[in-house]
Amino acid sequence: MKYDFDKIINRVDTNCVKYDLRQQVFGNPDVLPMWVADMDFETPDFVREAVIKRAEHPVYGYHFKDEAYFEAIRKWILRHHHWNVHKDWMSFVPGVVCGFNMAVLAFTQPGDEIIIQPPVYPPFHHAISSHGRKLVYNTLIDRGDGYEFNFDQLVEQTKTAKMLILCNPHNPVGRCWTQNELLLLGEICMKNNVLVISDEIHCDLVLPGYRHHPFASLDKEFAQNSITFHAASKTFNLAGLATSTAIIPNEELRKTYVDYVEALEAHLGNIFGKVATQTAMNQGDEWLEQLLEYVQGNIDYVSDFLTENLPKVKFHKPQATYMMWLDFNGYGLSEEELWHKMTQEAQLGFNRGKDFGEEAGSGFFRINLACPRATVEEAMKRLKAVFGYGL
Numbered sequence: 001m002k003y004d005f006d007k008i009i010n011r012v013d014t015n016c017v018k019y020d021l022r023q024q025v026f027g028n029p030d031v032l033p034m035w036v037a038d039m040d041f042e043t044p045d046f047v048r049e050a051v052i053k054r055a056e057h058p059v060y061g062y063h064f065k066d067e068a069y070f071e072a073i074r075k076w077i078l079r080h081h082h083w084n085v086h087k088d089w090m091s092f093v094p095g096v097v098c099g100f101n102m103a104v105l106a107f108t109q110p111g112d113e114i115i116i117q118p119p120v121y122p123p124f125h126h127a128i129s130s131h132g133r134k135l136v137y138n139t140l141i142d143r144g145d146g147y148e149f150n151f152d153q154l155v156e157q158t159k160t161a162k163m164l165i166l167c168n169p170h171n172p173v174g175r176c177w178t179q180n181e182l183l184l185l186g187e188i189c190m191k192n193n194v195l196v197i198s199d200e201i202h203c204d205l206v207l208p209g210y211r212h213h214p215f216a217s218l219d220k221e222f223a224q225n226s227i228t229f230h231a232a233s234k235t236f237n238l239a240g241l242a243t244s245t246a247i248i249p250n251e252e253l254r255k256t257y258v259d260y261v262e263a264l265e266a267h268l269g270n271i272f273g274k275v276a277t278q279t280a281m282n283q284g285d286e287w288l289e290q291l292l293e294y295v296q297g298n299i300d301y302v303s304d305f306l307t308e309n310l311p312k313v314k315f316h317k318p319q320a321t322y323m324m325w326l327d328f329n330g331y332g333l334s335e336e337e338l339w340h341k342m343t344q345e346a347q348l349g350f351n352r353g354k355d356f357g358e359e360a361g362s363g364f365f366r367i368n369l370a371c372p373r374a375t376v377e378e379a380m381k382r383l384k385a386v387f388g389y390g391l
């Protein structure tokens with residue numbers, strides 16, 4: 001491999017959430033942190049060089065996103081996901097979470113029902129509850145060989161809901177939704193005028209053998225009835241640069257949304273996010289290919305380890321994302337007991353499952369495998385030492 005993903009980087013004391021907030025989150029500053037979704041890998045050298053070059057210019061004044069910026073994103077999406085996005089459809093948002101919160105505010109009213117599909121990324125829940133909208137859970141079903149949408153329930157729920165926030169691919173269960181699944185979901189939403197917000201931040205992290213389907217690319221009508229969010233932040237480890245893209249083919253929706261974002265002055269962003277995103281989108285193909293190969297190696301390692309050493313821990317191999325969603329319910333322990341064992345005895349900092357859905361996530365942990373193999377090995381060692389009893 002040209003790029004070194006084995007390199008251990010000390011992130012302590014960089015104001016980084018993953019390492020420097022361990023005491024606050026886990027009540028233990030020594031947990032091995034494998035939670036928040038950024039990577040322990042270096043941002044690619046060519047991206048860092050571009051940012052450093054820009055930083056060397058002595059003025060950091062207001063800037064704008066030019067044609068070259070949107071062209072880099074457009075070409076990336078076309079090259080990797082075969083979706084021909086028109087440049088006018090794209091606009092800057094400072095983050096995907098910020099972006100879908102603004103969509104909730106711009107297109108729904110307090111009291112409106114919004115559907116999400118737990119277990120799902122916690123800010124999906126907050127984007128609805130914190131603005132006085134009504135959460136509707138279309139909980140995913142685990143049929144034994146992986147999670148699926150609950151279409152029967154969705155048909156009923158879309159009769160009264162205004163919006164659905166789709167996680168495509170899905171965090172934390174790692175599903176890369178098939179074309180047929182998305183077509184059915186889209187048709188159900190179209191039929192009932194439910195606006196689809198498709199969070200596609202993990203779309204580039206589709207693992208070997210799978211293919212991402214941008215929701216809006218599947219049908220002209222879906223394109224007119226959706227807002228897609230894309231970012232280079234997960235793919236190239238740029239989350240601290242707060243730079244993402246809203247893609248809105250429908251002119252009327254786009255105008256409403258962009259007016260909303262501009263009224264909040266949220267459309268400016270920072271210079272470094274522009275430079276980093278543009279460079280990553282233009283030059284990142286080879287790096288991403290190697291990243292995915294490495295992450296797949298980590299996933300295979302954990303899968304084999306758990307199967308061999310900790311058979312009570314149930315999981316499905318992810319098809320996308322660098323996360324694994326692990327089910328510890330086989331231990332018959334309470335949520336509190338599990339949390340205590342994980343954080344205080346095993347000293348492992350995984351995400352707590354119930355943050356992704358009180359019921360759907362109870363007894364689960366999400367583990368972030370975007371880290372050097374040595375970290376993964378250490379985590380498995382710690383896990384076995386505490387959970388390897390009574391096999």
Ligand SMILES: Cc1ncc(COP(=O)(O)O)c(C=O)c1O
Nearest residue numbers: 037095096097098121171201244
């Ligand atoms: C599904 C999903 N959406 C959005 C985000 C965060 O996006 P941003 O940092 O652009 O707000 C994450 C981060 O983990 C995520 O998993």
